[in-house]
Amino acid sequence: MSARPALLAVDAGGTHTRAVVCHDGRSRSWELATMNRHAVGATADDVLLRLLSAVRHEIGDRPCVGWLASASVDPDEPAAELRRITAGAVRAGLDARLVVSNDVVPLLWGLPGVAGEGIAVICGTGSGFLGVDRTGAAARAGGCEYLGSDEGAAVDIGRRGLRAAVRAGDGRGPATVLTGLLADATGTRAPQLARAIAAQPYPKQRLADLAPMVCAGWLSGDQVCGGIVSDAVTDLVAGVRAVRDRLRLTGGYAVVTVGGVFAGCPPFHDLIESRLLDFEGAGQVTFTNTSARVVMAALEHLLDDRDEVALPAAISDRHAWIVSSAPAVVTRAEEEMCA
Incomplete structure (x- = not known):
């Protein structure tokens, strides 16, 4: 029987990025600068890669299911941010399925x-x-x-x-x-x-x-x-x-x-x-002042018995999206973008 995936929660606000990963009965937390491009420009990509690389180092080859809630996600035009986050996960070598949303979304399921x-x-x-x-x-x-x-x-x-x-x-x-x-x-x-x-x-x-x-x-x-x-x-x-x-x-x-x-x-x-x-x-x-933990609670609330995220119809593909960096599903376009 395969081990459960690690669970990752990221709250990326306009000033700080806070994250927590849980696996094998333990957890690890990080606090970094913002990964919001609107706030700091291209240096946000470095923060994203640093965080996802640290997660990869922490959990090794274990698959990861997570929720990345970021102030930089525009619900009307999410495509660029979804590509950026997927590319970062691929470059970090992280085998992940991530819910990506604006930072306000998980609050409605995390409390x-x-x-x-x-x-x-x-x-x-x-x-x-x-x-x-x-x-x-x-x-x-x-x-x-x-x-x-x-x-x-x-x-x-x-x-x-x-x-x-x-x-x-x-x-x-x-x-x-x-x-x-x-x-x-x-x-x-x-x-x-x-x-x-x-x-x-x-x-x-x-x-x-x-x-x-x-x-x-x-x-x-x-x-x-x-x-x-x-x-x-x-x-x-x-x-x-x-x-x-x-x-x-x-x-x-x-x-x-x-x-x-x-x-x-x-x-x-x-x-x-x-x-x-x-x-x-x-x-x-x-x-609430524990944003990454709230994101984690929202993730756990929406996980089904197969450790898949069941997004409610109210937010699926309108306020939240699921991206994957698993090797079997990364598209050629994503590979070229990460090259």
């Missing part, structure tokens, strides 16, 4: 309180929303990168904060503690900081890094920071409401939240939670 019905909210570097109802219908909102969405997330809060500091400095806006907070944290005055970030090829993460200063200003009572936080909360609630209304979810629906903004500023999450519970009909709001 007991949701279990395939509810709304998942990510608020980290970027933001996104995905919901599923009991009939299997799915709806999403956001997830279009920081030029098209990401409202309420770190990149949005940071950008608003930087702009507010610039406006305060030249007289177009009210005074704010952000002027000093940003200068102390970065060693640069707001106008020069704005120009320096704009000149970078991938400014998203630098903007997101400014969000904690906005939250700190808000907690100190600064009105400008308070306005930014209030707008962020409104935008995030609007994302939940849009998904709720499209799915026609009734009162008492579950919401699961995850992301660095919530983790880094619990009072911010408290605002979101109270708005959803008091005014938007949510029955429960559950925060």
Whole structure:
């Protein structure tokens, strides 16, 4: 009787990549930089290959079943990312069947309180929303990168904060503690900081890094920071409401939240939670900060007795896809791409 495949779970957000592999009664975890090309460009491919090579070294020739949830997966145009991940697995020598999805998807199956019905909210570097109802219908909102969405997330809060500091400095806006907070944290005055970030090829993460200063200003009572936080909360609630209304979810629906903004500023999450519970009909709001473990739980929830992943119809080939790097099924095109 052949041994069970190793199980791999990867949460690849806009800032970090966290992974865990389980085999032979033990587990191994990794934390690396982001593998999101939208955030760091081609260096994301190096991170992907490093991780998958480390997994291959850990499990040897054993087959692997896994779920790679990445902020860089565009549900409308997933093909390029599916090819990139497959190519990385082939180059690493990993015999794997992987579910590939956006990072919001496994939240709906990785927590007991949701279990395939509810709304998942990510608020980290970027933001996104995905919901599923009991009939299997799915709806999403956001997830279009920081030029098209990401409202309420770190990149949005940071950008608003930087702009507010610039406006305060030249007289177009009210005074704010952000002027000093940003200068102390970065060693640069707001106008020069704005120009320096704009000149970078991938400014998203630098903007997101400014969000904690906005939250700190808000907690100190600064009105400008308070306005930014209030707008962020409104935008995030609007994302939940849009998904709720499209799915026609009734009162008492579950919401699961995850992301660095919530983790880094619990009072911010408290605002979101109270708005959803008091005014938007949510029955429960559950925060989780163990993203790779949640991906693993979702994977285990959807495994059948043959250790195959049975994707629900609501997400199969629409929000999640299965790719394989097993030698028997790698296509010629994939081999040429990896050469």
